Amino acid sequence: MTVTTAAAPPAAAGDGRLRVALRAIGVIAHRDLLRQSRRPGVLLSQAVQILFFVLVYAVGFDGMVGSVGSVPFSAYVFPGIIAIQVVSIGVASGQTYAWDREYGVLRELLVAPVPRICLPLGKVVAGAGTVTVQSAVMLAFSPLMGVELTAGRFAAAAGCYALAATVFSVIGLCLATVITRVQTLQATVQLAMFPMLFLSGSVFSPADVPDWLAWIMHINPMTYAVDLARQTLLGGGGLLPRWADLGALAAILVVALALLRLRSGR
Template sequence: MTATNAPASAPACAPPGLVGDDGRLRVALRAIGVIAHRDLLRQAKRPGVLISQGAQIFFFVLVYAVGFDGMIGSVGDAPFSAYVFPGIIAIQVVSIGVASGQTYAWDREYGVLRELLVAPVPPVCLPLGKVVAGAGTVTAQSTVMLAFAPLMGVDLTAGRFAAALGCYALAATVFSVIGLCLATVITRVQTLQATVQLAMFPMLFLSGSVFSPQDVPAWLGWIMHINPMTYAVDLARQTLLGGGGLLPRWADLGALAAILALAMTVLRLRSGR
């Protein structure tokens, strides 16, 4: 009998799911889902972290939205508590998003990253899975925080709630990717933690999250335009309050999309390092 040779385009040893672009995409998506599920389970087993994050947001609300409200009164037509509330949620979203890159660094430190990278999937699947887990967690927290917006004087409708949730989900994705980029560039865990702490406070407080950016000096305004968080805060504030932003909404969206595209390019090039 004459043996029949297998086609070169589909080797006999290749798993069926890996043959063809659709199969590779399904495998990649499944890998992203597995990594996201692993990180979500790890977060669920550490309730103390969620409690500390809740205490942090409560502190910001108590100090800025409640403590300063009687002293400042209002910003434009909005009470000060309503004006800063979108920025306070953005502080939580950005800080947790950027810090999520540290889980990637710890996986690399303990050798877990090396074991995961031997899987027959693109290396970028690992950080993308972490982005899905981190952004999903922060978006869920934003949903809970937005429910308290009427107590801060925000006129919250169903449409504004959905649009604001979309803004925070976008911001969570952008800053989770930025956090992962930092983790792939800075290989030492201690250096990464110090860098995140060093960058966090200027980013948070020079974004207009707890003050009106229209009232700052011109030189500070230029610095704020360099800060990527400025666009997330401005977009969320306009969405919840119905206007009065620093830039048009399309400009905020365009800036966030450009930052995300740049960060994804860096993440794609640095994945597995």
């Protein structure tokens, strides 16, 4: 008597692959979160960095500049200061991925029977989650900077920073898949970070810049993150409509994910 076994339906097989992929993403994210929790010095250095920007720009320049329109300068730059922290940590996640791929546990995980895209996506989940929590903590201090914070604005701004953290984490990982040498990647990120951070309108009003600089700012992806967060927290006064900022960030995310999928599959 011959016993035949029915093949699993395609939908069930697809669900199984999805569960495996999600589990792999969760494992990578959990490992990264544990590693970050065991390195309090890194969190402390990030806190000192954001405190430096607050003291220099939001406090130090407030008396000199006064206000931007009807908004106190400290309130105007505070959303951009948070964005600086979000983008810096997001892009830097690519460096940790490159380091793990070269010397750490990712060398073993690259041969695991899971889609390659799961490995960088796990980094994105961990990095974006951590930065979102940090931005939420910083948002709680908005009233000290002269920002009128409501529960709705707090939630909407946290969502903006979560989107920005995701976008720039994916961008950082794209760089890590294109530039495979760790030292070259570090130099490239350092070269690109300062123009991106300071040519985004994070610490000045984009409406006052010359036309040639405005064009450069419009090709800077961070400009849209800063503009969206500033409009959300201050209730208006942005460079572009909010839907344009959201559309630009969504388009950048789609392109970056497509590139990440292409490069990580190799």
